[in-house]
Amino acid sequence: MREVEVIERMIAPSLESMGFRLVRVSFGGGSRPVLQIMAEPADGSGMNVEHCADISRAVSALLDVEDPIKLAYTLEVTSPGIDRPLISxxxxxxxxxxxxxxxxxxxxxxxxxxxxxxxxxxxxxxxxxxxxxxxxxxxxxxxxxxxxxxxxxxxxxxxxxxxxxxxxxxxxxxx
The missing domain is CATH 2.30.30.180 (Ribosome maturation factor RimP, C-terminal domain)
Structure with missing residues (x-):
């Protein structure tokens, strides 16, 4: 199973319990890879900076415990934006x-x-x-x-x- 799939399965339940829908997880980059978590409020309301910070703290705690990525990376939490990716x-x-x-x-x-x-x-x-x-x-x-x-x-x-x-x-x- 790819790292991204492991992380999706690991964090999706926590995000759902916080009232968010996981849109996408991506991982890649150059010398300092980026783990991008894209999420949105499950109720359809707008995403804000506080939401991103809350998700970042929750995901960081999960990733610290499970440690699915063995190298240094940057965690980035974003909203899908208006011209969003279509996943499901x-x-x-x-x-x-x-x-x-x-x-x-x-x-x-x-x-x-x-x-x-x-x-x-x-x-x-x-x-x-x-x-x-x-x-x-x-x-x-x-x-x-x-x-x-x-x-x-x-x-x-x-x-x-x-x-x-x-x-x-x-x-x-x-x-």
């Missing part, structure tokens, strides 16, 4: 209707890279995406990596519903 089937269902790009493990219809609007996951467990030319269905197990594309529609859909401090409309002095 649920991600593709949740973000149906939004633009994404993804790569497949093998050639499908003569290509590996795709970009278009997510239709969803069909009954045959295929990710379906459509663009102005065609609709393509790729077996979910063949999706290598995927992410949402930053578009006006995505920004509008996930914009804060209440104005942020300082964003309130100014009063008209002539009124």
């Amino acid at each position: 089937r649920e991600d593709f269902r949740k973000y149906a209707g939004f633009d994404a790009k993804f790569e497949s493990e093998r050639l499908i219809d003569g290509r590996k890279r795709f970009k278009g609007v997510i239709v969803g996951i069909d009954e045959q467990d295929r990710l379906t995406v459509t663009d102005d030319k065609a609709t393509v269905a790729v077996p979910f197990t063949e999706v290598r990596k995927a992410k949402l594309l930053l578009t006006d529609a995505l920004l509008k859909a996930f914009a804060p519903k209440d104005p942020l401090p300082g964003d309130e409309p100014e009063e008209d002095p002539a009124a």
Whole structure:
């Protein structure tokens, strides 16, 4: 089992009990590798710096006890961001209707890279995406990596519903 899978299994229950969903764990880098933990609040609310700090402390304690990585590394805790990676089937269902790009493990219809609007996951467990030319269905197990594309529609859909401090409309002095 790869280090990443071991770490995912090790930390996911703790994050869930803290009210977070583990999005992705990645490990890599040069002379000082980075262990990146990407998480988000399970209730769909926004991620903040305090959340990252809480997760960092909890994960650090687990990693110190279990010690799954035998070399020096940097721990980085992040949110998935608005143009987030798409990892699970649920991600593709949740973000149906939004633009994404993804790569497949093998050639499908003569290509590996795709970009278009997510239709969803069909009954045959295929990710379906459509663009102005065609609709393509790729077996979910063949999706290598995927992410949402930053578009006006995505920004509008996930914009804060209440104005942020300082964003309130100014009063008209002539009124």
